[in-house]
Amino acid sequence: MTDIISYDIIIIGSGIAGLRAAISAASEDNKLKIAVISKVQVMRSHSVSAEGGTAAVIQDDDNLESHIYDTIKGSDYLADQDVAELLVKQMPFEIYQLEHWGMPWSRKKEDGRIAQRWFGGYSYPRATYAQDRVGFFEMQTLYDTCLKYENIDFFNEWFCTSILTYYDNSFCGVTAIEMKTGEFIKFKALAGIICTGGAGRIYSFSTYAYSSTPDGLDMAYRAGLALKDMEFVQFHPTGILPSGILITEGARGEGGYLINNKGERFMKKYAPNKLELASRDVVSRGMMKEIDEGRGFKSDGGVDCLKIDLTHLGIEKIQERLGGIREIGIKFSGVDIAEEPIQIRPVCHYMMGGIHTNIDGATEMNGLWAAGEAACNSVHGANRLGANSTGECLVWGNITGKLAARYVLNRRNSGTSSPDIQQQQVIDEEKRIYDGIFRGRGQINPYEARMNLTDTMDSNAHVFRTELGLAEGLKKVRELMKSQWRHVDDTAREYNTNFINVMELDSMFRISEVILLCALNRHESRGAHAMLEYPKRDDANFMKHSLAYFGGPTREGPKTDWFPVTFTHYKPEERHY
Numbered sequence: 001m002t003d004i005i006s007y008d009i010i011i012i013g014s015g016i017a018g019l020r021a022a023i024s025a026a027s028e029d030n031k032l033k034i035a036v037i038s039k040v041q042v043m044r045s046h047s048v049s050a051e052g053g054t055a056a057v058i059q060d061d062d063n064l065e066s067h068i069y070d071t072i073k074g075s076d077y078l079a080d081q082d083v084a085e086l087l088v089k090q091m092p093f094e095i096y097q098l099e100h101w102g103m104p105w106s107r108k109k110e111d112g113r114i115a116q117r118w119f120g121g122y123s124y125p126r127a128t129y130a131q132d133r134v135g136f137f138e139m140q141t142l143y144d145t146c147l148k149y150e151n152i153d154f155f156n157e158w159f160c161t162s163i164l165t166y167y168d169n170s171f172c173g174v175t176a177i178e179m180k181t182g183e184f185i186k187f188k189a190l191a192g193i194i195c196t197g198g199a200g201r202i203y204s205f206s207t208y209a210y211s212s213t214p215d216g217l218d219m220a221y222r223a224g225l226a227l228k229d230m231e232f233v234q235f236h237p238t239g240i241l242p243s244g245i246l247i248t249e250g251a252r253g254e255g256g257y258l259i260n261n262k263g264e265r266f267m268k269k270y271a272p273n274k275l276e277l278a279s280r281d282v283v284s285r286g287m288m289k290e291i292d293e294g295r296g297f298k299s300d301g302g303v304d305c306l307k308i309d310l311t312h313l314g315i316e317k318i319q320e321r322l323g324g325i326r327e328i329g330i331k332f333s334g335v336d337i338a339e340e341p342i343q344i345r346p347v348c349h350y351m352m353g354g355i356h357t358n359i360d361g362a363t364e365m366n367g368l369w370a371a372g373e374a375a376c377n378s379v380h381g382a383n384r385l386g387a388n389s390t391g392e393c394l395v396w397g398n399i400t401g402k403l404a405a406r407y408v409l410n411r412r413n414s415g416t417s418s419p420d421i422q423q424q425q426v427i428d429e430e431k432r433i434y435d436g437i438f439r440g441r442g443q444i445n446p447y448e449a450r451m452n453l454t455d456t457m458d459s460n461a462h463v464f465r466t467e468l469g470l471a472e473g474l475k476k477v478r479e480l481m482k483s484q485w486r487h488v489d490d491t492a493r494e495y496n497t498n499f500i501n502v503m504e505l506d507s508m509f510r511i512s513e514v515i516l517l518c519a520l521n522r523h524e525s526r527g528a529h530a531m532l533e534y535p536k537r538d539d540a541n542f543m544k545h546s547l548a549y550f551g552g553p554t555r556e557g558p559k560t561d562w563f564p565v566t567f568t569h570y571k572p573e574e575r576h577y
């Protein structure tokens, strides 16, 4: 095989965002050649595990204004308001578009129309669902649709390592390893879309797939692009023990209660109106307070936790709407949720931050867009509402796919051909991964280093944060980062997952450093970032997005900056649920 593969558009990632972008680009012009590169098989992308719903205004008595307001309030006013508006206005189209492609949305018994359920932080039950397997069915629908297009090619189990750029700050391709053979390959293209998803595996207790590491964020960061709002990490209230697997918010949406060791529905103290259906940051903080004040249970593994009680919903409703989590409870915690409450605890679930983009998903590099969880177009601000992320993937998959296609068509029409890859960049990348990692030497087991890192993030950058805790976390991560873990014991070329894991770890260190540093810089409590020393939101000083740039390999740390928030007409208020 030649070691340069040419396409018009390269999409990195085959989750909901990547697949939606591929369809959108492919349908702009059937002569465009589109490659979707994924380090896992398509249907193993984390998106398949989305459970509870996708938010959209589709009922006659709902309205767009309410969804926009809920999203902005949920964001603790850090969302760019024009971006939230765009999400909400595009979402009904995406729901029906999926429906037309074959999505089996759950329906209302009375009239057969698409059903919706409650989700946290909303003032209307607008989470559209397909039982509790929304992500699986959305992915299947999108993948099936992709296969109808002859101009989309999939490169499954290919691991991208870097973004290649041309002199004028334009995208010109990526480097990747074909995992099956171990070949190091260059992809050349005029346009790229990063859809590499979230990075929640930098925490030990996490709902994410093991593949959810920050490779894409790190590729962008190393290429000189900013990461935005990285301090905002979402903790979902209900991860089961010991695995962290998610119990969907749909469980509370369908009427589940959270209880402490006194049997109390404690959320009435923290969110008297919305109770368990307040936004996730509010519920997770309420839960951690209960636990910290001694009203938790001890799990079998000795971890403090609370319980979610669904028994009053009855087996029929549970089986019909929450069959997936019933199965998860039985298999992974040995508890049948139809019969007894199940132990849960706040768990790392989503990254509000990501690659800095504008409202269209364009990055700071010409010809490069980002969509889905890897991107930060500022739709979620400091706290995402549940069911708005699959929506974000669909909307910006569609937008970025179209824009990338038009960009390529325009460049073609003006006679521009793909710029040549700069050899020096490829040589530098080979040095970084083969000399620096594959042939590295060291005493420290990289898997132990990884566990130390993720345990540090669990302890030092959790629901409640302190300056001391964050500073200690940062110091520890930097020490670990410098220790001698950069080596690969398995020397095989084919399917060398050891090599892949160590490259993932390399990115996990850099991105964890960014999260800790940005968290330390934000002296306030807003959305998912709750600082004990600064318990209030401080709009006068911190109504702004944080940015972090790579300081270079020999740098002291990331370079940080701030970026303004866009307002339309929603005035910041104190949030009450």
Ligand SMILES: Cc1cc2nc3c(=O)[nH]c(=O)nc-3n(C[C@H](O)[C@H](O)[C@H](O)COP(=O)(O)OP(=O)(O)OC[C@H]3O[C@@H](n4cnc5c(N)ncnc54)[C@H](O)[C@@H]3O)c2cc1C
Binding pocket: 012, 013, 014, 015, 016, 017, 018, 037, 038, 039, 040, 042, 045, 046, 047, 048, 049, 050, 051, 052, 053, 054, 055, 134, 135, 158, 159, 160, 161, 195, 196, 197, 198, 207, 208, 209, 211, 212, 215, 216, 246, 248, 349, 350, 371, 372, 373, 374, 386, 387, 388, 389, 390, 391, 393
């Ligand atoms: C358990 C769970 C349940 C959820 N439930 C909901 C829900 O009900 N509603 C909702 O709105 N949101 C939900 N979310 C959030 C939502 O599912 C995700 O934010 C969204 O699916 C992310 O999709 P994505 O397309 O951005 O990326 P992902 O689906 O995470 O896919 C990332 C892709 O990038 C590829 N990739 C990464 N690195 C590389 C590399 N180096 N080289 C090549 N390829 C690479 C991967 O192979 C993969 O294909 C849930 C999340 C979790 C974890």
